[in-house]
Amino acid sequence: MAEPYYITTAIHYPNGKPHIGHAYETIAADVIARFQRARGREVRFQTGTDEHGLKMAQKARDLGVTPRELCDEMSGYFKSLFDTLDISYDNFIRTTEDRHHAASQALWQAMEANGDLYLDRYEGWYSIRDEAYYDESELTDGEGGEKLSPQGTPVEWTVEESWFFRLSHYAEPLLALYRDNPDFIRPASRRNEVVRFVEGGLRDLSVSRSSFDWGVHVPGADGHVMYVWVDALTNYLTGLGYPDETDDFTRFWPADLHLIGKDIVRFHAVYWPAFLMSAKVPLPRQVFGHGFLLNRGQKESKSLGNTTDPVDLADKFGVDPLRYFLMREIAFGQDGSYSPEAIVTRTNAELANSFGNLAQRSLSMISKNLDGKLSITPEADEDLALLAAVDEGVATLIERFEDLDFSTGLDAWMKAVFACNQYVDEMAPWALRKSDPDRMTGVLMTLFKCVRKLAIAVRPVVPGSADRLLDQMGVAADARDFGVLADNTWFAGLVDAGFQVDKPIGVFPRLELPEEATA
The missing domain is CATH 1.10.730.10 (Isoleucyl-tRNA Synthetase; Domain 1)
Known part of the structure; x- marks a missing residue:
C-alpha cells in the first residue's frame, strides 16, 4: 500500500479577498502534494478558511451583514482562486462546519481532562488584526505613540474573564522536542527564533474570549468562545475525522508537513505542539515557515496601493508560468520579490x-x-x-x-x-x-x-x-x-502501437509585458 503523506496549508483568514501571499503558499503546497503523488505516495492535501474571531465579527458588522454571510461569500473567493490556480487539494475545510466545532470541543475537553485549563481574568495587550496576545516587552511605539505588535499592527489593552492554558508547563517538553527533532521547525532561522522565544520563558495563554460570541463555544462555560487560534489549529485534526479513530486519522496523522507563513510560526511551533501534548495527540512531523512575497521588493499593503489580485496575474501570464516563476525565482523559506x-x-x-x-x-x-x-x-x-x-x-x-x-x-x-x-x-x-x-x-x-x-x-x-x-x-x-x-x-x-506524432501545438507561448506594466 502506498506510503501516506499529509500536507496542510495554514487556513486562510477570509476578512478580505485572497492576495498573492495566499496564492504563493497554496501553489507551493500543491507542488509538494503533486510531487509526493508522483513519488507514489498516497497524499492528503488540506487547505481552507479560518472563519471565527473578533476580526471577522467586526468586519461583518461594518458591512452590515452577519458573520456567516461574510464567511460564505469570502470563502467562495478562496475556493475560486484555488480552482483557477489548478490546486489539487483533497479537502477544503471551513471552521464554521459542525464537524469542526465538534473536533475543537473534543480537543478542549482532552486538555481540560489533563488539568491544563483554568478560569481567571485576562489583562494584557491584544492585536485584533493578528488575533494574538503580546507581552509588553514585545511591543514598539508607533509614530503617534500608539503601541504596536512585532508585526506592526495596533494592540489594545484588553480586560475580560478568560480560560487559560498552562503553557508555562510545556517549556521544557517543547525545548526537548526542538532539540531531539532539529527538523521539526524549518528553515533553521525560524527554529532558532522559536527556541529563543521559549527559552525566554512561557506564560500561560488566554484561550477563551467572553466579549463576543462569534466562535466555537467552550463546552460547559456559557458566554465563552474559544480563542481563535485554538479553534484554527484544530482544523488539521478535523479534516481527518478527529476525535473519532477514523481510517483517515489512523492513516494520515501525524501530519508530515504544516506549510505556513513565517509570521505564524509561533502559533504552530509553540502553541500547537503544547496543545497536542496536553491532549495526548501525536505531534506533526514538521512545520515549515516560508518567507513573504514582495511586490518589487515591498510588502503589499492597501495604503501603498500595491496590492495584486492573483487571479489577475494568472489571467495575464497564465497559471503555469505563474506557478513556475514562484517556485523557480524564490529560494523557498526566504523572502522573494516579483x-x-x-x-x-x-x-x-x-x-x-x-x-x-x-x-x-x-x-x-x-x-x-x-x-x-x-x-x-x-x-x-x-x-x-x-x-x-x-x-x-x-x-x-x-x-x-x-x-x-x-x-x-x-x-x-x-x-x-x-x-x-x-x-x-x-x-x-x-x-x-x-x-x-x-x-x-x-x-x-x-x-x-x-x-x-x-x-x-x-x-x-x-x-x-x-x-x-x-x-x-x-x-x-x-x-x-x-x-x-x-x-x-x-x-x-x-x-x-504505430503511434504517430502530429504537428505539435506549443504549450509554452512567449509572454508579452502588459501595457500597464510598461507605462
Whole structure:
C-alpha cells in the first residue's frame, strides 16, 4: 500500500479577498502534494478558511451583514482562486462546519481532562488584526505613540474573564522536542527564533474570549468562545475525522508537513505542539515557515496601493508560468520579490525559449521528417551522454524537491534542458536529413525520450502544460509519475502501437509585458 503523506496549508483568514501571499503558499503546497503523488505516495492535501474571531465579527458588522454571510461569500473567493490556480487539494475545510466545532470541543475537553485549563481574568495587550496576545516587552511605539505588535499592527489593552492554558508547563517538553527533532521547525532561522522565544520563558495563554460570541463555544462555560487560534489549529485534526479513530486519522496523522507563513510560526511551533501534548495527540512531523512575497521588493499593503489580485496575474501570464516563476525565482523559506517584468523574463527565457522550444522543435522534426513515426534505433555515445545528463538533472530535481528546495531543483532541471538544446545544435538533425537520415532518426528519437523525462519531472510545477505536451507525445495518463522514468518499455510500446506524432501545438507561448506594466 502506498506510503501516506499529509500536507496542510495554514487556513486562510477570509476578512478580505485572497492576495498573492495566499496564492504563493497554496501553489507551493500543491507542488509538494503533486510531487509526493508522483513519488507514489498516497497524499492528503488540506487547505481552507479560518472563519471565527473578533476580526471577522467586526468586519461583518461594518458591512452590515452577519458573520456567516461574510464567511460564505469570502470563502467562495478562496475556493475560486484555488480552482483557477489548478490546486489539487483533497479537502477544503471551513471552521464554521459542525464537524469542526465538534473536533475543537473534543480537543478542549482532552486538555481540560489533563488539568491544563483554568478560569481567571485576562489583562494584557491584544492585536485584533493578528488575533494574538503580546507581552509588553514585545511591543514598539508607533509614530503617534500608539503601541504596536512585532508585526506592526495596533494592540489594545484588553480586560475580560478568560480560560487559560498552562503553557508555562510545556517549556521544557517543547525545548526537548526542538532539540531531539532539529527538523521539526524549518528553515533553521525560524527554529532558532522559536527556541529563543521559549527559552525566554512561557506564560500561560488566554484561550477563551467572553466579549463576543462569534466562535466555537467552550463546552460547559456559557458566554465563552474559544480563542481563535485554538479553534484554527484544530482544523488539521478535523479534516481527518478527529476525535473519532477514523481510517483517515489512523492513516494520515501525524501530519508530515504544516506549510505556513513565517509570521505564524509561533502559533504552530509553540502553541500547537503544547496543545497536542496536553491532549495526548501525536505531534506533526514538521512545520515549515516560508518567507513573504514582495511586490518589487515591498510588502503589499492597501495604503501603498500595491496590492495584486492573483487571479489577475494568472489571467495575464497564465497559471503555469505563474506557478513556475514562484517556485523557480524564490529560494523557498526566504523572502522573494516579483514583478511583471520578472515573470515575463524568467518564463520566456526558460519555459518558452528553452524547454518549450526544445519540445516544439523535436516533435516538429519528427512529424515533418519522419511522418510522425517512431522507431527503435541504435544509441550513439552522444545519445547515451545526453540521456545520462537528463537523468542526472531529473534525479537532482527529485532530491531537492524532497527537501523543499524548489529553486535549486528547477535549476538542475534547466541544466538538463540546456544540455538537450546544445545537443540539437551540435547534432544538427536538419543537416543529417540529407547526409545521414538514419542518424537523424536516432537523434530525434533520443530527443523524444529526453523531452518525455523532462516533462514528467516538471509536471508538479506546471501540471496543465506538462500534460498537454505528454498528450501530444502519446504518453498514457497513468504513466506520468517518477516511478516510470527509468522504464524504457513505454517507447517500444508506442512504436509497436504505430503511434504517430502530429504537428505539435506549443504549450509554452512567449509572454508579452502588459501595457500597464510598461507605462
